[in-house]
Amino acid sequence: MAPEALAALHALCFSTPRPWSAAEFAELLASAPCFLLTEPGGFLLGRVIADEAELLTLAVDPGARRQGKAARLMAQFAQAARARGAATAFLEVAAGNSPARALYAATGWQEAGRRKRYYHAPDGTTDDALVLVLTL
Template sequence: MSDPLFPPADPARLAAIHAEAFAAPWDAAALAELLASPGVFAVAEADGFILIRVVADEAEILTLAVRPSSRRAGLGRRLVEAAVVRAAALGAERMFLEVAEGNAAARALYARCGFVEMGRRRGYYSHTDGRREDALTLVLNFPR
């Protein structure tokens, strides 16, 4: 049964948004495969989406993509907040994610949403120029 607040996501539409948001985007097939996985859901608006996986009492942000033309207008925060509500309804008590250390805008968004740093993955991200970048692991513990 589908949830009217979280209708099924169209992988092709999500892939188009992801392609605008990232230098190494995920294609529709990869997104469709993720969406078919147990515990995975998307929250989407016209110009952005967030993809979440819930397993037991933990949720993970797999990706958050917002079209560049729609950034800095509150969409990212709305998506994160809606994902937290949905993940909590599915039994999650906390949410994790990895973010590139150099992605100041994303780090600021997650800090505003209450996420805190809990670890680091050295050289987690690889760039097209061969550079490696650390990922910061962030967590948000849901209020009880």
């Protein structure tokens, strides 16, 4: 997927945190530690540095959800991170994002920390960020 397509799909999926721009995706994709996984209507961007992986973002078109796409991307992420030498993976998710939290819990991620009032919505409200960890 091109950076413009990634940004367009990301904008369909996120308002808080704000969606990423095509330029931000292009910069990440040009970075050697980053890797992109795709499904029709979805993508996952991750990176591995030393023995740690980070799931940077996961987006599935709202019209294509509940079809297993995110779960498949999560499984591919774990496999790709291990293949790149990662032993542990991290991600952060908004505490109020119940569907994402359920997906992550179902795929073995556990809470490792909380960043209070980390996310700021356009309406001025805030939400905590949960830091999750997965042993690969």
